[in-house]
Amino acid sequence: MKTSNLDRMIQLAEEFFATKNDPTQVSVTEEVMTRLRRIHPATMSEQIEGDGPVAWILLIPTTQDLMEQFIAKQVNEQELLAKTPLQCRYEAVYLCSALVLPEYRGKGLAKELTIRAVTSMKADHPIKSLFYWAFRPEGAKLASSVARDCGLPLYRRSE
Numbered sequence: 001m002k003t004s005n006l007d008r009m010i011q012l013a014e015e016f017f018a019t020k021n022d023p024t025q026v027s028v029t030e031e032v033m034t035r036l037r038r039i040h041p042a043t044m045s046e047q048i049e050g051d052g053p054v055a056w057i058l059l060i061p062t063t064q065d066l067m068e069q070f071i072a073k074q075v076n077e078q079e080l081l082a083k084t085p086l087q088c089r090y091e092a093v094y095l096c097s098a099l100v101l102p103e104y105r106g107k108g109l110a111k112e113l114t115i116r117a118v119t120s121m122k123a124d125h126p127i128k129s130l131f132y133w134a135f136r137p138e139g140a141k142l143a144s145s146v147a148r149d150c151g152l153p154l155y156r157r158s159e
Helices: 005-017 030-039 064-071 077-083 109-124 137-150
Strands: 044-049 052-062 092-100 129-132 154-156
Touching: 030 044, 030 052, 030 077, 044 109, 052 077, 052 109, 064 077, 064 092, 064 129, 064 154, 092 109, 092 137, 109 137, 129 137, 137 154
Parallel strands: 092 129, 129 154
Antiparallel strands: 044 052, 052 092
16 A cells, blocks of 8 residues: 555654654644644645645744744753744744655755745744754755745754
């Protein structure tokens, strides 16, 4: 039986981020998805082809203070999400994750989804910066490209 795109994306997420073995990272559950949607409807975006998603992104708009705490390693990813207040003015966006199935890579899908989501957030909030924590060189490259195209400064959490 052929594996669905969704099953492949879930497997890819676990391979890249190993969230089951790291409780400090955001693991996408129904509860987490509900919280993310309450923060902003553009926090999760996907490109669907055929039987499911081929590209998926997760962004977390938050406060400047929480961004600075995350960059300084004073809060982890789970704490960043948990401490992000609801219904406030967000100044920063955490570029949390982007996944693209291997055969769809190099087509700009993650960049397009991310720019669209950041643009949506900027329409609703005074977004002044982007930040990320790259697990792979491709993540750093994507973050830099998105920041440049959105005209926003980019901050990185070191390993």
